[in-house]
Amino acid sequence: MSVPNDDNTSRHSQLSSHCFGDLLDSIIADIASECHRIARLGLDRNLEDEEEELRLSTQARVRVADPSNSGETNSKYVVDIFGQTHPAVANEIFDCMNCKRSIMAGRFAPHLEKCMGKGRKARLKSTRSGTAAQNRQARGSPVSAYASYSNSTTNVNRVANGTPGPAADEYGEGGFDEP
Amino acid sequence: MTSKHPQHPNHNHHRKQIPLPCPHLSAFRSNHGGANPFRALQSCLRIRPLGRAAIRRDPAEVPRCATCGSSAASRLYACLSCAAVSCFPHSAAHADSGHVIAVDVDRAELFCCACKDQVFDRDFDAAVVLAAASAASSSSLGLRQPENLRKRRRVDYRPWAPDSRERVLVSRGSVPLPGNPPDPADPASCFPRGLRGLNNLGNTCFMNSVLQALLHTPPLRNFFLSDRHNRFLCQQKNGRKSGSGGGDGKNSMLRRICLACDLDAIFSAVFSGDRTPYSPAKFLYSWWQHAANLASYEQQDAHEFFISMLDGIHEKVEQDQRKPRSQGNGECCIAHRVFSGILRSDVTCTVCGFTSTTYDPCVDISLDLEPGQGTARHSTTKSHACNGEIDSVLSSQGCGISTLIGCLDRFTRPEKLGSDQKFFCQHCKVRQESLKQMSIRKLPLVSCFHIKRFEHSPIRKMSRKVDRYLQFPFSLDMAPYLSSSILRSRFGNRIFNFDGDDSETSAESSEFELFAVVTHTGRLDAGHYVTYLRLNNHWYKCDDAWITQVSENIVRAAQGYMMFYVQKILYYKASENLVSS
Numbered sequence: 001m002s003v004p005n006d007d008n009t010s011r012h013s014q015l016s017s018h019c020f021g022d023l024l025d026s027i028i029a030d031i032a033s034e035c036h037r038i039a040r041l042g043l044d045r046n047l048e049d050e051e052e053e054l055r056l057s058t059q060a061r062v063r064v065a066d067p068s069n070s071g072e073t074n075s076k077y078v079v080d081i082f083g084q085t086h087p088a089v090a091n092e093i094f095d096c097m098n099c100k101r102s103i104m105a106g107r108f109a110p111h112l113e114k115c116m117g118k119g120r121k122a123r124l125k126s127t128r129s130g131t132a133a134q135n136r137q138a139r140g141s142p143v144s145a146y147a148s149y150s151n152s153t154t155n156v157n158r159v160a161n162g163t164p165g166p167a168a169d170e171y172g173e174g175g176f177d178e179p
Numbered sequence: 180m181t182s183k184h185p186q187h188p189n190h191n192h193h194r195k196q197i198p199l200p201c202p203h204l205s206a207f208r209s210n211h212g213g214a215n216p217f218r219a220l221q222s223c224l225r226i227r228p229l230g231r232a233a234i235r236r237d238p239a240e241v242p243r244c245a246t247c248g249s250s251a252a253s254r255l256y257a258c259l260s261c262a263a264v265s266c267f268p269h270s271a272a273h274a275d276s277g278h279v280i281a282v283d284v285d286r287a288e289l290f291c292c293a294c295k296d297q298v299f300d301r302d303f304d305a306a307v308v309l310a311a312a313s314a315a316s317s318s319s320l321g322l323r324q325p326e327n328l329r330k331r332r333r334v335d336y337r338p339w340a341p342d343s344r345e346r347v348l349v350s351r352g353s354v355p356l357p358g359n360p361p362d363p364a365d366p367a368s369c370f371p372r373g374l375r376g377l378n379n380l381g382n383t384c385f386m387n388s389v390l391q392a393l394l395h396t397p398p399l400r401n402f403f404l405s406d407r408h409n410r411f412l413c414q415q416k417n418g419r420k421s422g423s424g425g426g427d428g429k430n431s432m433l434r435r436i437c438l439a440c441d442l443d444a445i446f447s448a449v450f451s452g453d454r455t456p457y458s459p460a461k462f463l464y465s466w467w468q469h470a471a472n473l474a475s476y477e478q479q480d481a482h483e484f485f486i487s488m489l490d491g492i493h494e495k496v497e498q499d500q501r502k503p504r505s506q507g508n509g510e511c512c513i514a515h516r517v518f519s520g521i522l523r524s525d526v527t528c529t530v531c532g533f534t535s536t537t538y539d540p541c542v543d544i545s546l547d548l549e550p551g552q553g554t555a556r557h558s559t560t561k562s563h564a565c566n567g568e569i570d571s572v573l574s575s576q577g578c579g580i581s582t583l584i585g586c587l588d589r590f591t592r593p594e595k596l597g598s599d600q601k602f603f604c605q606h607c608k609v610r611q612e613s614l615k616q617m618s619i620r621k622l623p624l625v626s627c628f629h630i631k632r633f634e635h636s637p638i639r640k641m642s643r644k645v646d647r648y649l650q651f652p653f654s655l656d657m658a659p660y661l662s663s664s665i666l667r668s669r670f671g672n673r674i675f676n677f678d679g680d681d682s683e684t685s686a687e688s689s690e691f692e693l694f695a696v697v698t699h700t701g702r703l704d705a706g707h708y709v710t711y712l713r714l715n716n717h718w719y720k721c722d723d724a725w726i727t728q729v730s731e732n733i734v735r736a737a738q739g740y741m742m743f744y745v746q747k748i749l750y751y752k753a754s755e756n757l758v759s760s
Contacts, residue, residue: 025253026285030231033286036297037672042196045659050584053652058580060735061648077725080376082367082454086724090378090458097464105458109381112464 197301197674203279203291204298207259217303220259220282224307226314228532229614231671232287232307236262242284244269256281256290271295287671304673311670315532356452367454371714373400375449376456376724380463384723385481388708389488390459391721392695392741393442394449395712397749398517398624403446408513410440436465438491439513456724466491481697481708482545482629482741489514489542518542520623523662523678526602527593527614533606538620543627543741546586548645583628583651583742591618591660593669618665620678622657626691626744633703644703651693651742653713653731658689691744699740711737 038044079085089106096103098115200208208216215221225233234257235242242257243250244266252266260278270281274292281290283297287307291298341349361368373394377387393399402408417435441462448457466484469491479487492514510516522541527534593616596602601610630649635642658664666677696711710721711734720729 019251022251022253029253030286033283033288033297034672037288037299040198040297040299041672041674043664043667043672046656049654049656050652053654054580054582054650057650057735060732063732064736077722077727080724080726081370081374081719081728082726084454084456086376086456090380090456090724092378092456092458094458094460097461105378105380105460107381108458108460109383109463111381112460112467116464116467 198299200300201291201294201296201298203293204289204300207280208300215302215306217259217300217306220303221306221310224287224310226311228315229527229529231285232311234282234284234287246272255284256292257284299674301674305675308670308673308675315527315534356450367452372452373450374712374714374719374726375454376721376726378456378458379723380458380460383459383463384708385479385484386459386463386466387723388697388710388721389481389485389741390445390462391710391712392697392743393488394446395695395714396517396625396743397694397745399513400446402513402517403443404450408439408443410437410443413437413440413443436468438462438465438469438488441465442492469494480633481699482543485627485629485741486542489518515540515542517625518623518627520619520626521621523618523620525616525618526596527616528602528604528607528611529595529614530611531604531606533604535602535605542623543629544587544590545629545631546583546590547631548647548649549581549585549589581647581649583649583655583739586628586630586649587657587660591616591665616665616669618662619657619660620662622661622689622746624746624749626655626657628742628744630740630742632699632738632740642703644699644706646738648736649739650735651696651739653693654747655691655693655744656689657691661689688746688748690747692747692750693742693744694750695743696734696737696739697741697743698737700738708740 077086087106090104092105093102094105094108095101096108096111096115098112101111103111220234223234223236225235225238227233241250242255242264244252244255245263246265246269249266254267255264256267256270257264258273258278259280259282263273263278264284265273265281270290270292273281279291279293280298281292282288283290289298289300289303290296356372363369377390379387414437417437441459445457445459445462466488470479470487493512519540519542522539522544524537524539525534526536593614596613596615598612600613602613603609604611604613628651632645633642634645663677667673667675670677694713698709698711699706700709701707707722711729712719712721713734718729718731718734720727720733
């Protein structure tokens with residue numbers, strides 16, 4: 001309803017709101033038409049399944065975060081499903097395929113690095129250059145609750161007197177740099 | 180606690196279907212005979228580049244309702260019989276004269292005035308699509324097939340049982356594995372075969388985690404357990420080829436490294452029934468020789484190892500003339516047969532609509548997490564959920580949780596290339612601003628999704644890890660990300676056979692099931708990889724030498740780094756026999 005006075009302004013605002021209304025109706029019809037097509041042609045996504053997965057995931061995170069639940073996540077392992085226990089550093093012994101020496105499994109990779117001449121420090125040592133400038137990025141250290149001594153113990157075992165034994169090999173310099 | 184599988188009563192209700200025409204549309208079609216009853220409309224189709232199709236008798240026409248003169252009505256319909264234009268309220272009156280089928284002039288949608296509903300017709304849609312394609316003068320409809328794309332042959336399932344002669348052969352040439360049949364007194368025999376811990380050889384959990392996933396990748400496992408790469412025969416062949424007698428140690432070291440042979444050895448060991456943790460030392464040795472030329476191998480993470488390992492298996496493939504070297508069609512080696520898919524990349528000129536299309540093979544899909552999504556919002560949501568209002572947290576947008584589906588949506592959405600990345604348009608002959616859109620032309624048998632959690636900034640010489648949680652589903656439908664779906668939506672979801680749209684890409688082959696999750700916990704420089712495996716619908720945690728059983732909640736809540744999905748048709752659902760998987 002137009003007010004008698006302010007005739008021009010009210011007509012302008014009427015026109016512009018009509019215009020806006022038409023545009024809005026047109027946009028709504030665009031979306032309705034597209035959704036109608038998608039629904040009728042069976043192209044719509046299965047939102048029920050997606051929402052169910054999301055709900056399960058949220059529920060799971062709540063349950064896992066609840067401290068009263070049995071600590072499945074980061075508790076210390078006692079036995080695995082086969083009833084076995086394993087030391088923090090794997091103690092299976094086998095022969096290095098490069099140098100034929102007996103190596104303990106948990107120390108095989110650092111040994112192999114030096115053995116194959118690939119370790120950064122091994123290379124530097126051989127070229128008599130200075131100490132390594134960078135820390136080597138660890139490729140994934142077994143840092144979890146049950147391995148409480150990963151880095152420190154290996155350093156302790158660094159007995160660099162050159163006699164390779166089954167357990168103590170001079171992998172020391174090629175070891176894990178503390179971050 | 181395991182959730183019941185989401186029920187699928189109307190499992191196929193959302194599958195693509197073409198609705199039957201209403202009787203009025205059928206009558207119209209038969210009355211206006213011939214192959215194309217909409218021929219008259221084709222000359223009236225006006226397409227704007229990247230825009231919607233419209234119907235105009237001449238380009239400058241402003242359609243008006245014949246009854247009320249309105250040109251601004253939200254819907255204007257042109258009668259297909261007499262070309263009279265009516266707005267929606269007045270269209271019913273026109274229908275009384277017997278002209279029932281009309282077309283929405285601004286949306287190029289057929290309308291039945293008697294049913295008062297939009298109707299759909301294949302021939303009409305085809306006309307719209309072809310008009311749009313020729314207006315953009317592009318070959319983006321994919322009539323040109325990508326190279327190396329061969330239709331995957333389908334073989335009908337036929338049951339087979341050995342005859343008496345074969346049974347004798349089998350019993351002579353094999354020995355039953357321990358734990359057969361499962362003995363309740365022996366705990367090891369009651370768990371699925373192939374579950375065996377892997378010793379950490381010194382910071383090698385990145386390798387162990389990927390190996391565990393691959394050991395249980397169904398097509399890969401089947402390949403090696405079927406003796407399709409026999410390491411003894413392969414090494415014999417290599418020994419002969421290297422020419423030397425192979426007597427002294429040096430020559431035996433020169434014998435060709437074959438990662439497939441080493442993998443074969445691991446499969447044999449892990450599926451042997453022995454449950455003591457296995458040390459993949461030989462594999463590490465071989466892989467380091469293969470990966471020796473990788474620039475900064477110290478920075479290997481599990482995903483880099485995965486790529487490197489697949490490459491290693493591919494490289495040592497026999498140079499057989501029958502087998503192509505390119506990995507595009509996955510016929511080169513088992514690694515690509517299992518993991519290789521084809522990605523399609525479309526770059527569209529925003530000015531003329533011309534689209535340039537390229538196809539590239541890929542063995543996995545690397546996804547970005549959303550940039551800086553609200554952690555504050557996230558923690559608020561979490562406290563709500565703890566108070567029991569789980570049901571209020573439904574849509575992922577609402578609660579700000581990142582999802583794998585959200586990442587895939589972002590991966591396949593049209594992306595405006597920056598003004599500094601103008602693409603040379605072959606139609607306009609100048610550099611124009613463009614849109615880029617990715618889609619999947621061919622799905623692999625096994626999809627590996629890699630979440631980019633490690634950000635390396637070479638400028639700032641530092642890297643950081645993104646710890647944000649990502650929700651991932653146990654069942655995943657990849658249909659919306661196929662090239663045919665993406666193309667279809669680009670052309671207004673018309674009924675048309677778009678690139679890659681054939682009966683082969685049926686509902687079954689786009690549905691995937693999760694079977695392995697590699698997670699990373701901890702910092703970038705001091706972290707740990709663990710793999711969760713899904714066998715017979717039970718979840719097992721593989722933490723180097725430790726194999727434990729976990730509830731699916733642990734897996735859902737874990738920080739996924741690499742997720743492995745296999746096509747549902749290759750996935751063996753839970754059976755009563757816990758041991759067979």
